[in-house]
Amino acid sequence: MPYIEAAVRRQQFIAAARIALLAHGVAKTSLRVVAAEAGVPLATMQYVFPSKEKLLRAVIEDVVDEIAHVLADSAATDQGLANAIRQGLDTYWGQLVRNGRELQLLQYELTMYALRTPGHEDLARVQYERYAAVVADWCRHAAEHAGETAVVSFDHLGRMIVAGVDGLILQYVCDPDDARARKGLEALAEMAKALAGV
Incomplete structure (x- = not known):
């Protein structure tokens, strides 16, 4: 070999x-x-x-890195935070949700497995901390690059965007409806913009 x-x-x-x-x-x-x-x-x-735990942790990190790359490549961050959020949500959804139902199911399954397996609960916490951190860093970069400030912390903004996307994804994998998802993404972008108060 x-x-x-x-x-x-x-x-x-x-x-x-x-x-x-x-x-x-x-x-x-x-x-x-x-x-x-x-x-x-x-x-x-x-x-x-x-160990399986170390492998699952590496898989979670790989999935989060994939999300980070999609966000990094998704929108022009010099056009302001609101524009970056809108474009980022659209690109993320198009690349990783609409045609990636299996990936989304895997992410939820990893979370549930970790929470239900004694000694592995930390994996679920790490998974969502990384999701939120990626989104927070991306939002921070977009705002700073455009010379904007937000009225809430980027950590909080990142967690709220992840929470909103999570809910929309769960609805979509249960009942794929592109028109409903589009309205949901538009509403989420507006809510995130209002929360940021840029």
Whole structure:
């Protein structure tokens, strides 16, 4: 077997884990299942990820990084916070929700698994802290770049946007309705703008 750098191998295992998680769900995805998906011996898998918790944490971080990249590439942050929020929500929804129902279900399943599995509760907290931090940093950058200030903290604004998006996503995965989702996103953008008070 040819040598593969640890960082490359790690990303391969995370990608294999995402495929396995989407196919089998969190509860039925073991390190052995992910190793099989990656086409490596279990021992190789365990060398990089010695526990399922460490692998799930890495998957959560990977999903959050994907969201951060979508937000970073989604809107011109020099046109003000309100415009960035509107464009960011539209792009996020179009790229990761409308055609990504399985990814959204995986995120909720990771949250529920963590909350219901003794000793793993921290994963759910980390997951939502990272979501909120990504959105808060993105909002902060947009406001500062445009020379704007907000009347609430960006941490609070980020958490409220995540809460709103979370609710809209849950409704959408239960009953996909693009027209309703569009109205919901427009309302959320207006509420976030009003909350920020820019």
